[in-house]
Amino acid sequence: MEADGKHCKCEFSRLNYISTKLLPIVIFAVEYIAVLIAEKLSLIIQHNLPGMNGQFYISDLYFYGIIPLVFIFFLYYTKVNERFILYWETLQRTFYAVLYSEIFCVVLLYLFKTSNYVSRAYVVIFFAMAFICLCISRQLLIKTCRRLNLMKEAVVFIGAGKTTQKIIDFTRNNNCFGINVAGLFDETPKIKDITEKYHIFRDLEETKDYIQRYKIRTVIIAVPSMEKERLLNLIEDLQPIVRNLMFVPNIVGMPVFNLEVKRLYENNMVLLGIKNNLAKKTNRRIKRVFDIVFSLATMVIILPVSIIVMIGIMIESPGASPIFKHYRVGKGGKLFPCYKFRSMVPNAQEKLKAYLQKNPEAQQEWQANFKLKNDPRITKIGKFIRKTSIDELPQFINVLKGEMSWVGPRPIIKDEVHYYGKNIQDYYSVLPGITGMWQVNGRSETSYDERVKLDVWYIRNWSVWIDIVLLIKTFKIVICKKGAY
Incomplete structure (x- = not known):
């Protein structure tokens, strides 16, 4: 409602x-x-x-x-x-x-x-x-x-919190058959967006009568913190009168993409299994083969574009190498030379140091993200190749050398390691990527904590399909020039 x-x-x-x-x-x-x-x-x-x-x-x-x-x-x-x-x-x-x-x-x-x-x-x-x-x-x-506005399933939610909001947003933001919120039941609703938009029934005792009166077929219990006994009572009351009864278990934050459910019927019990796909040698080999094949297949596009970019860089910055290497942290914590097209002036470090000393706000921005929205070091052609992510094309050399993957966590510098905390072992377990979850979820606009969470999610939920999806999404974002600077 x-x-x-x-x-x-x-x-x-x-x-x-x-x-x-x-x-x-x-x-x-x-x-x-x-x-x-x-x-x-x-x-x-x-x-x-x-x-x-x-x-x-x-x-x-x-x-x-x-x-x-x-x-x-x-x-x-x-x-x-x-x-x-x-x-x-x-x-x-x-x-x-x-x-x-x-x-x-x-x-x-x-x-x-x-x-x-x-x-x-x-x-x-x-x-x-x-x-x-x-x-x-x-x-x-x-x-x-x-x-x-047809074919939407009428759904009653028990719980009017963040979990309910996320489920509603999911059905609206994905290309799937939608839902209609037919009722929200919560004794103590807290989310302002929900309370302002929907009428909240505060008496859970009305739920059963309401469902039967309006012939609701789907009910979602979206209260992960609900006490077990109360949850069981709700399930016993509602299951006989609805076709689909779902509830959100208290595993929010866990890697669920590769979650497996094992049913122990005789004991009325389930086991939840969490697979780490990249821990298997076979999957790592499949990912490596995919990287090599994709690199060779895209060389037809990469090489001509690279030649044009290198000529432009040499014209704008005479005497400077069009490709530079910057050491990043790779698999196992080892440093490797990460190749990029030059997008900055030759004396970039000196210019950055002088700029940060004169601009305290820029100093704070640099310490937070190791990036500047208005970076004085970037050349004219550098702005274009950064906006379109063309500056990262030479990294296909890193991929062929086995130092990087096409898709993976964002390659970081040594000064960024401490931001990962206990999750740094996840980062060390795989090859960093040219693109990844951070690239398709805001790129430079994401906070550092969000980047770390996205990297960890990818590592723990990897599949070939995810790599394909992220590559397609990256292409779309690059075309739209969204989030990069």
Whole structure:
């Protein structure tokens, strides 16, 4: 319920309730059409490849029936359409759903000989087309539903604190099917943003009647600090009358991306497992292979841009080397020469020292972040290459040498080690990165404490998918020139 002066109005309506009921049917129809389009496009592309001569075909039963249904099953099995899911995690689940579906369909086509032969070209093309069509169709559906304010699940929250606010923000800031706050119950609400926007019911005893009266299907208990006995009583009261009952356990701050749940059914107990992926040699090797392949693949772009930048630097700063090395702390605490394009005047240190002595405010800014927003040492071309992060391109040499990774914690200098405190061992355990969590979350605008938290989160939650996502986000941020100076 949303507060409107002294009056309250329900955010959820009968129309929204009906549309939510229809959501599975709508999703089924959209996914079915997306798979058909992918099949058709793949056939067109495959038939136009040199030497194919349109030999490959699929029977109508498989084309219009079995193949789309197999894909829809695996999309359901991998839970692609969950409401509380990151957009990038949706892409990952879609990828695996398409992979499983393709393998299953190829086996069916081969075993039952429903085609004259299984075209390897078609399999590869269809994989790409299916992934693209499903991702695009899902985003179009979500954007349409958000614009029309449809398909939102009515949710009752127990707790009106920071946890509730974070959950609401999550559903609004990610490309997933949204929620409507149908009710907030809290005896002692403390968050001003929530109390000003929503009507808060202060009597928890009303919760059960309210849920049954408005036929609420989803309830979230967002009070991590709630006493165990009270939580159990709430669960016992509410579970029989709702379809989805969720609660936030008291593990806020722990690395949850790689969290595994082990169910000990006989003892009515769960074990929470936290994996450290980068502790495994196999994963470190995969990350290293990824770094090398990505470096070699991007050299086509990096080398021409680097040559142009070096010429510009040599023209603006005659006699100065266009590339300089600055020693940073690497894996295991060892120092290594971190390469960058020169973006400062040759006598940078002397100029910085004189500037900080004359400007106490700049001295405080430097001590806090080891950066200056208006740095007097930076050249004209230096401002451009820093704003676009082109100054960091030579670090691909560090990547090939095994001193850095494309994605990782921000490479720090010795004077910054003490800021990490006990988390410095996390930093020492991996290679620093050209980009990372700090780069896609504000870059120079983030505080130092936030940088440390972001670095530690990345190290403890690493996956190949996270690296891919961060590289894509970095490219987007660099294009927008956001947060760098």
